[in-house]
Every structure is written in C-alpha cells, then in structure tokens.
Amino acid sequence: MSAPRPSSGPSTPAIEFTFDLSLYRLSAIQKAAYRFTGPFSVELDRVTESQVRVTLVPRPGIPQTIEPTTLPNEVLDQELRELVADETRGVRELLLAQALSNLPLTDPVGENADYHDDPLKIAGTRSPSH
Amino acid sequence: MATIAVPQLNKAFASEDSFRQRTGKDYALLPLRFLPLDEDRYVATNFAGEYIVLTRPDLQALIRHELRPQGGLYDALKAKHFVLDGDSSVAIDLLACKYRTKHSLLSKLTSLFLFVVTLRCEHSCPYCQVSRQSQDRHAFDMRRCDAERAIDFVFSSPSEHIKVEFQGGEPLLNFDLVRWVVDQVLERNETARKQIAFVIATNLALIDDGILAFCKAHDIFISTSLDGPRELHNANRPRPGHDSYERTIEGIAQVRAALGADRVAALMTTTRASLSQPESIVDEYVRQGFSSLFLRALSPFGFAVKTGAIDGYTIDEWLAFYRRALAHILRLNKQGVAFREEYAALLLRKMLTPYPTGYVDLQSPAGIGLSCIAFNYDGSIYASDEARMLAEMGDYTFRLGRLVSDTFESVIGSPRLLDCLAASMSESAPMCADCGVQPYCGSDPVFHYATQGDMVGRKTTSGFCRKNMEIIKHLVRLLEDDREASSILRSWIR
Numbered sequence: 001m002s003a004p005r006p007s008s009g010p011s012t013p014a015i016e017f018t019f020d021l022s023l024y025r026l027s028a029i030q031k032a033a034y035r036f037t038g039p040f041s042v043e044l045d046r047v048t049e050s051q052v053r054v055t056l057v058p059r060p061g062i063p064q065t066i067e068p069t070t071l072p073n074e075v076l077d078q079e080l081r082e083l084v085a086d087e088t089r090g091v092r093e094l095l096l097a098q099a100l101s102n103l104p105l106t107d108p109v110g111e112n113a114d115y116h117d118d119p120l121k122i123a124g125t126r127s128p129s130h
Numbered sequence: 131m132a133t134i135a136v137p138q139l140n141k142a143f144a145s146e147d148s149f150r151q152r153t154g155k156d157y158a159l160l161p162l163r164f165l166p167l168d169e170d171r172y173v174a175t176n177f178a179g180e181y182i183v184l185t186r187p188d189l190q191a192l193i194r195h196e197l198r199p200q201g202g203l204y205d206a207l208k209a210k211h212f213v214l215d216g217d218s219s220v221a222i223d224l225l226a227c228k229y230r231t232k233h234s235l236l237s238k239l240t241s242l243f244l245f246v247v248t249l250r251c252e253h254s255c256p257y258c259q260v261s262r263q264s265q266d267r268h269a270f271d272m273r274r275c276d277a278e279r280a281i282d283f284v285f286s287s288p289s290e291h292i293k294v295e296f297q298g299g300e301p302l303l304n305f306d307l308v309r310w311v312v313d314q315v316l317e318r319n320e321t322a323r324k325q326i327a328f329v330i331a332t333n334l335a336l337i338d339d340g341i342l343a344f345c346k347a348h349d350i351f352i353s354t355s356l357d358g359p360r361e362l363h364n365a366n367r368p369r370p371g372h373d374s375y376e377r378t379i380e381g382i383a384q385v386r387a388a389l390g391a392d393r394v395a396a397l398m399t400t401t402r403a404s405l406s407q408p409e410s411i412v413d414e415y416v417r418q419g420f421s422s423l424f425l426r427a428l429s430p431f432g433f434a435v436k437t438g439a440i441d442g443y444t445i446d447e448w449l450a451f452y453r454r455a456l457a458h459i460l461r462l463n464k465q466g467v468a469f470r471e472e473y474a475a476l477l478l479r480k481m482l483t484p485y486p487t488g489y490v491d492l493q494s495p496a497g498i499g500l501s502c503i504a505f506n507y508d509g510s511i512y513a514s515d516e517a518r519m520l521a522e523m524g525d526y527t528f529r530l531g532r533l534v535s536d537t538f539e540s541v542i543g544s545p546r547l548l549d550c551l552a553a554s555m556s557e558s559a560p561m562c563a564d565c566g567v568q569p570y571c572g573s574d575p576v577f578h579y580a581t582q583g584d585m586v587g588r589k590t591t592s593g594f595c596r597k598n599m600e601i602i603k604h605l606v607r608l609l610e611d612d613r614e615a616s617s618i619l620r621s622w623i624r
Contacts, residue, residue, distance in 0.1 A: 034560060038590035077164070080193045081564045088161040091214075091222070095161065095177055098226035099233070111223075 014057040017071050021050045028078035029054065035074055039064040157199065157208075157215040160225065164189060165566025165599075172566070173606050178228035179569030180210045181481060183610050228484045232569070235486045235493075236500065239542065241289040242490075244504040244515055245280060245311060246297045247272045248304040249522075253333055253369045257399055257428055260522045261299050271304050276509035277311050279533035283505070284315070285322050286538030295329040295353075297504075297515065302336040312348050329353055334381025335369060342388040352385050354378060356396040356418065358404060358411035366401050382418060397424050400451060402443050408455035416462065416469055423459070424472035425452055427597070429519065445593040449600050456604075463618045470622040477602055479623050480570045481609075490514055492572035492598075494562075496554035499530065499547045509533045511541055513550060516576045528576055550575050553585035561589040567602045571595075 019029050033042045033054050040056040047053045054071065058064045113119045164174040164184075172189050175181045184192065184203075191197045192212070197204055199215070207213050211221045249270040251261035262270050284292060294315060296308050312328055319326050328350040345352065356378055357363040363375040385394040396415070398404075404411060415423045427448045459471050476487050490497030498513035505511060510532050512518040517528030528550065530541045541547065554573035556562035565571070577594050578587025589595040608615040 031564075035590060037588070077166070078564075080190065081164075083193050084159055084162055085564075087159045091158070092161045092177070095222065095226050095229060098222065099229040 014055050015066060017054045017056075018047060019052050019054065019075060021052060024075055024079055025082055026052065028082050029075055031081075032071060032074040032078045036066075036071065040066075157195070157197075157204075157213045159193065159195075160211055160214055160221065162212050163564050163566045163568055165603075167603055167606060173603065174212065175566055175569050176211045177225050178211065178484065179232060179480065180228075181566075181606065182206060182210055182212065183606065231484045232486055235488050236495075238289045238291075240287045240500060240503050240538075241291050241488070242293045242295065242502040243280070243284050243287075244295050244297050244502065245272065245277065245301075245308075246299070246505060246507045246518065247277075247301045247307045247311075249299040249507050250303045251298055251300040251333075252303070252335060253300065253367055253374060255367045257366070257401060259429065259519050267304075270299065270507055272307060272505070272507040273509070274307065274310065276505070276533050277307055278314070279509070280505040281311065281314050281318060283503070283511075283533065283538050283541075285318055285324075289324070291325045291327075293327045293329065295331060297331050299507075300333055300336065301330055302332050302341060305341060309344060312344075312350070316348070327351065332381075333367070333369075333374065333378060334385070335374065335377040337381045337384055339388075342384060345385075345393075346389050350389075352389070352394040354382065354394060354396050355398070356382075356415065357398045357401070358407065359414045362401075362403055362407065362411070365403055366399070379418065386419075391419070395422075396420060397426060399426050400428060400448060405443060405447055405451045408451050409458045412455055412458050412462070412469075416467060421468060422470045422472050422475070423455075425455055426473075429516065445596050449597065452601065453604060460608075460615050460618055464614060473601070474605060474619065475622040475624065477570055477598075477605060478619055481602070481605065482620065482623055489572075491574050491577075491594075492570070494554065494556040494568075494571075494573050495551040496573045496575055498528070498550060498554070498576065499542065500551065503530075503541070505533060511536060513547060514576060516574075516580075520576060520580055525580075527579060550585060559586050559589070561595070565599070567599055570602050571598045 029052055030044065033044060033056075036042055036056055039062050040058055043055040043057070045053050045055075056066065056071070110120050161177040162174050164172045167173045167183060170185055172184050172186060173181055174184055174189065188197070188203060192207065197207070197213075204213070208215065208221075211225050214221050248267075249260055249262045250264055250267070251258070252263070253261065254263055255261070264270055284294065294311070296311075298304075301308055308330065315326060315328075328348060329352070330345070330350055331353045334352070334354050344350070355367065357366045360375040363378070364372055367374040369377075382394055382396070396418075398411060398415075412423060427445070428442060456471055456474060459469055462469050476489050476492060479485060479487055480492065486493075488497070488501055490501050493501065498517065502514050503511060504513070504515050504518045506518045506521070510518075510521070511530045512521065513528045513530055520527070521529060528546075530536070530544055530547055554575045556565075556568055556571065556573045559573065562568050562571070562573070573587075574594050575585035575587075578592060579585045581593065582588055582591070587594070605619065608619060610616070
C-alpha cells in the first residue's frame with residue numbers, strides 16, 4: 001500500500017490510498033472502503049492490473065480527518081474476515097442445518113438413542129476396587 | 131461382598147496425556163466475527179454470541195493458525211468455541227444447541243399484542259406523535275367490533291404465552307373497552323388455556339379506585355411514564371393544571387397500595403432538557419422506590435422532532451447522557467443501592483447467556499410482526515408500535531392489514547411482512563454481516579425506513595447502529611476492565 005496523500009485543492013482535500021491486489025482481495029478493499037461512506041464520499045478505481053486506488057472525499061459540511069493507518073488497518077481486518085469466511089463456510093452451513101432442522105446431522109446414532117442403551121459405549125462396567 | 135457394576139468412562143473420553151500433547155497448529159476455526167474495541171483490543175464473538183477480548187496480534191495469530199496451543203488463550207478460545215481441534219468435536223453440537231436456544235422464540239411467533247384503545251389523551255407531550263386532544267370518541271376510540279376481531283386474531287397465534295398491552299393515547303379514557311377486552315380474553319382462555327398477561331400503559335392521571343379494583347381482580351400490570359424530577363417531568367409532559375408529575379407520583383403510590391409494590395414500572399423519554407441531568411433522573415427513580423430504569427432516546431422519526439416542535443439531539447449527545455447515567459447507577463450500586471438500567475440488562479442477557487430476550491429491536495430477523503402486533507384504534511393492523519406511529523404521519527408502509535378483512539395467517543404470511551423481515555436479517559446486511567456485535571444487536575426496519583428511506587439501512591450513518599455498537603462496546607469494557615462494575619452488571623441479568 002502506498003502512503004496516503006491529499007489529491008486536490010483546499011476545499012475538498014481528498015485522501016488517496018493505493019492497494020496491491022496481490023496482497024489484498026478486492027472484496028476486502030471494497031468492504032473496508034464501505035465503512036467510510038458515512039463521513040466520506042468513496043471512489044474506487046483500478047490504477048493498474050494489480051493496483052486499486054481508494055479515494056476518500058469528505059462530504060460537504062462534515063470536516064473529517066483520517067489517520068494514515070485507519071483505512072489500511074480496516075483492509076487488513078477485512079482480509080482476516082475473508083479468511084475466516086473461507087475456512088468456516090462449510091461448518092457454518094452444518095451448524096445452521098443442525099441448529100434449525102429437526103434432524104440430527106452430526107451424530108444420528110448418539111442423538112436419537114436412549115441413554116440407557118448406550119450405543120456409543122460411553123459407559124463400560126468394572127468391579128469396584130473396594 | 132457382592133460385586134457392584136458401576137459405570138466407567140471408556141476411551142470415548144481422551145486421556146489426560148492427550149491434553150498435554152497437542153500438536154501445535156492443528157486446529158480449525160469455527161465461525162467468528164470481530165470488531166475493534168479500542169486502540170489495542172478487539173471483541174470477537176462466536177457463532178452463538180459468546181465473546182472474548184483479544185489483542186490485535188492475538189487475533190491475527192488465531193486466524194492465521196499461528197496460535198500456540200499451550201497457552202491459556204488457546205484454552206479460552208477452545209472453551210468458548212472459537213476453535214476446534216481433535217479432542218473437541220462436541221463443539222459442533224454444543225454450538226448448534228446454543229444457536230437454536232438463542233433463536234428459540236422464532237418458532238413461537240407473536241406473543242405481544244398492543245390494543246390502541248384510543249388516541250385521545252389529556253396530556254399534550256410534544257414528543258408524542260400520536261395523541262389527540264379531542265373529545266370526539268367516535269373519531270379516535272377503538273370500536274368494540276374491531277376489538278372483538280382483534281381478540282380472534284390474538285387467539286390464532288400459536289404462542290402459549292400471550293401479553294395484551296393497552297396503549298393510547300391514554301387508555302384509561304376508554305377504560306370501558308379495556309374492561310370488556312380483558313373479560314372477553316379471559317372467557318376465551320377458559321378453553322384456549324394460554325398463559326395470559328395484561329398491561330396498561332398509562333400516565334396514571336385518571337386512575338381511580340374502581341380501575342384499581344378491576345386491575346387487582348385481573349392481575350393487570352401497570353406501566354407508566356416518569357421522565358425525571360418534577361420540573362423536568364412537567365416540562366416534558368404538559369397537561370391542564372401542570373400537575374402531571376404530582377398525579378403520576380400519587381398514581382404510583384395508589385397502584386402499589388392496591389396491586390403490590392412490584393406491579394408498576396416506569397419508562398422515561400430523554401428530551402434535550404434531560405441531557406444535562408442524568409444523575410437527577412436516576413435519583414428520582416431511586417427516590418420513588420423503583421429498582422430499575424429504562425433509558426430511552428427520543429423517537430428519531432417523531433413528528434415533533436421533524437416539525438421542530440421540540441429540539442432533537444444527536445445520538446452522540448444521547449450516548450454521553452447514557453454513559454453518565456450508567457456510571458451514576460454503578461456508583462449507587464457500589465454504595466449498596468440495588469438498581470439496574472434495563473437496556474443494559476437486556477444486552478447483558480444477550481451477551482452473557484444463551485437465552486433470547488424477545489425485545490423487538492434487538493432481534494434478527496426483527497421482532498416486528500413476529501414478536502409484536504399492534505391493533506390501531508381504527509381497526510388497522512401494524513407491525514409494531516413505531517409502525518403505527520409512522521402511520522400517524524401519513525406513511526402506511528408497515529400497515530399489515532385490517533381487522534375487518536385479515537386473519538392471523540394472512541398477516542403473518544403476507545408479502546409485505548415477509549419483505550420487511552427479509553430486509554431485517556442482519557446476518558446479510560452490509561457491515562452487520564461481519565460485525566463483532568451482530569449477535570447482540572438487531573435490526574429495526576421501521577427506524578431505518580423512517581430515517582433513511584430504506585429498510586435495510588446504511589449502517590455507516592445509522593443512529594441505531596451507532597447507539598447499539600457504542601453501548602455494547604462500553605459494556606464489554608466495563609465487564610473486562612472494572613471488576614466491581616462487572617460483578618454489578620452480571621447481577622442485572624434475569
């Protein structure tokens with residue numbers, strides 16, 4: 001990512017950030033940029049095949065400043081969220097199905113059984129030592 | 131001596147050694163969301179809404195599978211179902227069970243029914259968007275035939291627990307209808323056998339011995355309004371004689387004497403005049419013998435605010451007021467005064483227990499229609515109290531039907547309600563979907579429609595989002611950083 005820099009005149013001091021698409025997903029950059037759409041008008045455009053520029057333009061009447069690290073940190077957070085979503089997509093669907101259906105999906109034998117029958121052989125028998 | 135067979139744990143349970151010999155990076159992530167809490171920390175929530183506070187390096191290590199499995203943090207993450215490893219496969223079942231419990235109210239359908247028995251009121255509170263200072267009973271009172279249809283509607287709900295709440299205007303101005311509805315509901319319930327509760331939301335100015343006797347005989351709960359000390363309350367709630375405060379306080383005493391000390395609760399509404407005196411508002415509630423207070427902001431789409439009849443305020447101004455009031459309540463608790471703030475208590479129940487709250491605004495999908503239905507005085511059916519208030523401003527977007535022509539089934543299954551509910555799923559709303567406090571927050575399509583013209587709402591400028599996110603983060607910080615406050619807050623959970 002390049003350092004942020006003002007991009008225009010004093011009335012609309014827009015701030016630009018450039019992100020490398022080999023390091024961050026476009027979806028992570030888009031989601032991070034969306035979070036700044038309250039105080040800023042946000043523009044995204046592709047600078048090169050591998051670079052995306054995010055331009056934050058303060059909305060009229062709302063004086064806004066932004067720390068140089070704020071948007072990059074947000075992009076990093078979004079990248080982490082994408083990693084979580086990728087890894088947990090399957091288990092999330094399983095959890096929802098298990099929670100909201102009336103069918104035992106993860107352990108049909110154990111969930112349907114009477115504990116007296118002990119089909120999973122959780123209990124055995126032993127002689128007490130005294 | 132005879133040998134007795136006793137159960138013994140077999141190899142379905144891992145040996146102690148297996149807990150000492152973890153292989154390192156061999157763990158899987160379970161679904162989680164996170165949000166920055168402050169400069170250095172994040173709050174992360176699991177699939178069922180349990181939270182943990184992490185530093186940024188720890189969060190990154192967790193997600194990049196770089197976390198050392200020997201540490202206490204790993205154990206905490208595993209115990210709270212953020213990670214799964216070879217010896218914790220039961221986590222899936224437990225998480226699913228907790229998730230199902232959190233959403234268990236969805237299958238019960240509507241249990242709260244608001245009967246707006248009249249719009250007439252002898253108060254003229256500038257923040258109220260519905261009341262009328264009219265003597266015309268025919269124009270603004272609910273008709274008995276509509277009330278009868280509403281009772282049919284109520285008993286069509288599959289919910290075993292039914293709460294009938296009488297709203298206004300001032301419902302005591304049409305107490306004959308209140309009395310008739312209560313009698314009819316109880317008669318119908320002799321065969322329906324549901325758990326019925328009645329509430330009258332009243333300013334208490336017109337309460338009398340006859341009304342109290344009826345309330346006592348039918349176990350009716352009283353909900354009233356108390357905005358703070360005399361000067362503030364009377365300024366907020368004008369009525370002929372300028373004696374709203376005196377009548378409310380006298381009414382509370384009468385209700386307690388007749389029905390019992392725990393049969394009356396009060397609500398406050400924050401006006402601009404309230405913002406500078408949170409401590410005196412709390413103290414007034416303590417002085418009047420209440421054990422809790424619900425701190426409420428002005429309805430942001432209120433007619434009075436929009437027309438400039440009263441001064442509004444920003445959500446940040448209200449949040450500063452809320453934090454001061456909460457700090458004062460915690461101070462009182464530390465001095466031995468048992469007192470709680472109800473909105474915090476609702477959120478804490480969501481944050482620290484597996485149970486749902488049923489609070490309309492803190493659900494996904496939203497509680498409109500599903501948890502609450504409002505029957506307006508004119509026989510129309512609305513998705514919530516706020517929805518019928520919006521209608522009084524001429525916007526009928528959330529009108530679900532009319533009692534004369536609709537049934538419970540036609541309303542609950544109507545495209546209009548289903549579209550609203552689909553728009554209210556925060557699991558799929560931009561920014562909400564991966565927000566760390568999504569499990570505690572909710573969605574308010576009426577609020578977002580009224581303030582932004584869109585039911586989903588743009589959360590970057592949403593007062594609803596800012597209010598809930600800031601309160602929840604404030605509560606997390608108190609739970610994590612202030613041991614005494616944490617203990618007090620946990621005691622509020624019911």
